Amino acid sequence: MSLVIQGGRLIDPANHVDGKKDLFIDDNGFVIGVGKSPPGFKARKTIEAHGKIICPGLVDLRARLREPGLEYKATIESEVHAAVAAGITTLCCPPDTLPVIDTPAMAQMLQSRAWRFGLAFIHPLGALTQRLEGKLLADMEALDEAGCVGFTNALSPVTDTLVMRRALEYAATLDLTVFLHSEDPWLRNGGCVHEGEVGTRLGLAGIPEAAETVGVARDLALIEQTGCRAHFCGLSSARAAVMVAQAQKKGLPVSADTTAHHLHLTEHDIGDFNTQCHVRPPLRGKHDREGLRKALSNGTIGAICSDHQPHEPDAKLAPFARSEPGISALETLLPLTLRLVDEKLLTLPEAIALLTHKPAEIIGVETGHLGVGATADVCIFDPETRWTLAEDKLVSRGHNTPFLGQTFRGKVTQTLVGGKLVYER
Amino acid sequence: MNQGLQFDDTGRLRHLLTIEGLSRQTILEILDTAESFISVGEREIKKIPLLRGKTVVNLFFESSTRTRTTFEIAAKRLSADVINLNVGASSASKGETLLDTIRNLEAMHTDLFVVRHAESGAAHLIARHVPAHVRIINAGDGRHAHPTQGLLDMFTIRRHKGAFEKLKIAIVGDIMHSRVARSQIHALKTLGVSELRVVAPKTLLPTAVEKLGVRSCTRMEDGLDGVDVVMMLRLQRERMQGAHIPSEHEYFNLYGLTPAKLALAAKDAIVMHPGPMNRGLEIDSAVADGPQSVILPQVTYGIAVRMAVMALIMGGTPASQDTGTRDSASNTRAPAGRKKRK
Numbered sequence: 001m002s003l004v005i006q007g008g009r010l011i012d013p014a015n016h017v018d019g020k021k022d023l024f025i026d027d028n029g030f031v032i033g034v035g036k037s038p039p040g041f042k043a044r045k046t047i048e049a050h051g052k053i054i055c056p057g058l059v060d061l062r063a064r065l066r067e068p069g070l071e072y073k074a075t076i077e078s079e080v081h082a083a084v085a086a087g088i089t090t091l092c093c094p095p096d097t098l099p100v101i102d103t104p105a106m107a108q109m110l111q112s113r114a115w116r117f118g119l120a121f122i123h124p125l126g127a128l129t130q131r132l133e134g135k136l137l138a139d140m141e142a143l144d145e146a147g148c149v150g151f152t153n154a155l156s157p158v159t160d161t162l163v164m165r166r167a168l169e170y171a172a173t174l175d176l177t178v179f180l181h182s183e184d185p186w187l188r189n190g191g192c193v194h195e196g197e198v199g200t201r202l203g204l205a206g207i208p209e210a211a212e213t214v215g216v217a218r219d220l221a222l223i224e225q226t227g228c229r230a231h232f233c234g235l236s237s238a239r240a241a242v243m244v245a246q247a248q249k250k251g252l253p254v255s256a257d258t259t260a261h262h263l264h265l266t267e268h269d270i271g272d273f274n275t276q277c278h279v280r281p282p283l284r285g286k287h288d289r290e291g292l293r294k295a296l297s298n299g300t301i302g303a304i305c306s307d308h309q310p311h312e313p314d315a316k317l318a319p320f321a322r323s324e325p326g327i328s329a330l331e332t333l334l335p336l337t338l339r340l341v342d343e344k345l346l347t348l349p350e351a352i353a354l355l356t357h358k359p360a361e362i363i364g365v366e367t368g369h370l371g372v373g374a375t376a377d378v379c380i381f382d383p384e385t386r387w388t389l390a391e392d393k394l395v396s397r398g399h400n401t402p403f404l405g406q407t408f409r410g411k412v413t414q415t416l417v418g419g420k421l422v423y424e425r
Numbered sequence: 426m427n428q429g430l431q432f433d434d435t436g437r438l439r440h441l442l443t444i445e446g447l448s449r450q451t452i453l454e455i456l457d458t459a460e461s462f463i464s465v466g467e468r469e470i471k472k473i474p475l476l477r478g479k480t481v482v483n484l485f486f487e488s489s490t491r492t493r494t495t496f497e498i499a500a501k502r503l504s505a506d507v508i509n510l511n512v513g514a515s516s517a518s519k520g521e522t523l524l525d526t527i528r529n530l531e532a533m534h535t536d537l538f539v540v541r542h543a544e545s546g547a548a549h550l551i552a553r554h555v556p557a558h559v560r561i562i563n564a565g566d567g568r569h570a571h572p573t574q575g576l577l578d579m580f581t582i583r584r585h586k587g588a589f590e591k592l593k594i595a596i597v598g599d600i601m602h603s604r605v606a607r608s609q610i611h612a613l614k615t616l617g618v619s620e621l622r623v624v625a626p627k628t629l630l631p632t633a634v635e636k637l638g639v640r641s642c643t644r645m646e647d648g649l650d651g652v653d654v655v656m657m658l659r660l661q662r663e664r665m666q667g668a669h670i671p672s673e674h675e676y677f678n679l680y681g682l683t684p685a686k687l688a689l690a691a692k693d694a695i696v697m698h699p700g701p702m703n704r705g706l707e708i709d710s711a712v713a714d715g716p717q718s719v720i721l722p723q724v725t726y727g728i729a730v731r732m733a734v735m736a737l738i739m740g741g742t743p744a745s746q747d748t749g750t751r752d753s754a755s756n757t758r759a760p761a762g763r764k765k766r767k
Contacts, residue, residue, distance in 0.1 A: 202546065
């Protein structure tokens with residue numbers, strides 16, 4: 001249905017647009033005009049957006065929807081509803097489902113199931129190695145054909161350095177992007193928190209910063225040798241961010257993201273064994289949080305992701321080390337990023353860029369902007385609405401978040417996918 | 426930080442999960458109460474009716490002899506009904522979750538759980554999920570805390586060395602993996618000792634140990650110099666596998682407490698150990714059995730301290746009921762824990 005979104009402040013960082021402009025969308029769901037109506041255009045529907053921000057639909061580089069295999073935690077259906085309620089229109093899913101996304105059939109199944117609901121787009125990340133075992137390479141070309149936007153071994157480390165080298169070489173051969181969760185498994189050694197003050201006090205096994213820096217150093221050496229394009233997922237330490245910055249300066253084809261919660265929380269938020277703050281990689285010290293914020297503002301980190309991991313309640317009702325890591329984070333991605341604007345770390349257009357066209361460029365998907373001809377994936381939010389995150393208001397099946405009870409500013413009012421209104425508050 | 430969970434709305438101690446967050450006054454109150462219970466164990470009839478009709482479940486997910494036995498004796502001397510459950514061998518191995526195990530036992534109208542678990546934070550988790558009338562005592566959770574051990578160590582130090590303020594104390598051994606060390610550190614910092622050192626190779630010291638307010642030493646010469654109390658820790662033999670130390674032989678040479686190393690401490694220094702000891706690994710028999718050792722008295726005091734903790738959190742104190750004990754500091758004071766904490 002043709003429509004016009006009028007009266008709002010349109011922020012489209014990819015096209016350097018920031019101003020009061022109406023957005024015109026044609027019957028096929030494409031942007032047909034920005035600022036002024038195309039000749040002869042007649043909108044059948046009008047969305048009133050006075051006082052609101054209109055921006056591209058958000059692109060989340062890492063969200064686990066738990067399907068297939070862990071449907072007791074969440075399903076594609078439950079989570080795409082949560083995504084659009086949070087303004088997210090594109091989601092990347094890691095391959096660590098059950099079974100693993102290491103065949104074209106699995107990759108296609110995920111996308112077609114998501115498409116059935118006509119809500120957010122799902123782009124799978126394919127397995128880098130078969131069954132994520134770190135031994136044999138997955139069929140990357142076939143997976144690429146089936147719609148995978150990148151390749152990763154997710155949280156299963158490729159311990160064999162030779163296999164990692166070959167995987168990067170092979171991905172480079174096909175011009176594919178490899179997504180890395182760089183971590184030295186021996187230094188991690190079964191730890192569950194940052195090796196620091198809180199782990200010392202609570203007697204919890206620590207994951208040293210060196211687990212990340214050693215992992216990043218190894219992978220950077222291999223990237224330098226193979227020329228593979230790589231993306232570092234979920235940086236957690238200040239030093240690793242500096243290492244990535246140096247590599248970028250050298251001209252290596254590397255990008256990086258961090259999660260919204262790593263930009264706000266530290267190990268101290270664990271308090272007395274708050275399992276809602278059990279995440280992987282772990283929340284580190286204040287110095288690391290500041291380092292990540294710096295890397296965000298200087299452009300080293302090019303995307304903020306949710307790293308959404310919905311859980312059933314029991315997953316968190318265990319002693320800390322036995323509880324399952326992860327936060328149900330789709331619905332706090334935009335609010336936590338807007339908080340960085342309130343805290344003057346980013347301008348609003350910079351913040352939106354980190355959630356839209358920048359992550360879209362990392363996965364090479366034509367979305368995240370609203371120029372004429374673009375697919376009309378749109379997020380509209382009221383930047384002034386204050387609201388409190390309440391458990392009964394969460395759309396995600398997973399209620400595991402340390403942000404319950406917190407007040408945020410800025411709330412999504414409408415979400416459009418392909419020009420279709422899929423969410424309205 | 427633990428204020429919320431360990432205390433009720435009126436500031437009374439409800440659970441004992443960790444020494445962190447206890448006030449100096451609360452710790453001293455427990456020690457004073459324990460003093461009044463020492464004589465119970467020395468009488469012909471070793472029983473007082475303080476917890477008559479109460480059900481205490483010793484819930485041990487990890488094996489223990491000394492701690493479980495002293496808790497059992499403590500509860501029985503207070504006339505409670507005591508049930509010992511070694512859960513490692515039953516529910517947990519059948520896949521039951523920790524909270525389900527607790528809920529089932531709670532349904533049997535347990536008043537107090539004494540819990541030991543291999544995971545740090547297990548006691549906190551349980552305390553968060555039991556009804557208000559159920560009490561929890563942490564008898565050791567992972568590497569986190571072993572508060573009654575820490576308290577009995579304080580009791581021992583006070584009995585043998587007097588006021589804490591002037592004391593220099595060293596804790597020696599596997600600090601990294603020790604819940605005992607963490608509880609001792611919190612207690613000694615709260616009681617305000619003049620100096621507290623931890624002594625271990627760097628492989629057995631937690632990264633941020635100095636944030637706990639201690640001075641870390643890697644050599645016994647520095648660590649033991651002039652101290653009044655030497656608190657030894659048990660070294661698990663599996664530490665060799667984790668590459669923490671090369672061999673028992675080398676550990677004993679560097680960190681084993683021998684008469685020669687003990688001579689670095691003050692002449693009248695006392696030697697403590699939470700047990701079970703590895704003779705010839707962390708401690709020389711000549712020291713363990715020597716005149717400066719208070720290792721066996723520690724065990725005896727452990728019963729009185731555990732009685733005191735149970736009595737206080739179950740709401741009874743020697744002052745409020747006739748215990749028939751001799752006069753002690755606590756008898757002349759207001760009922761324990763009634764005052765609102767800061």
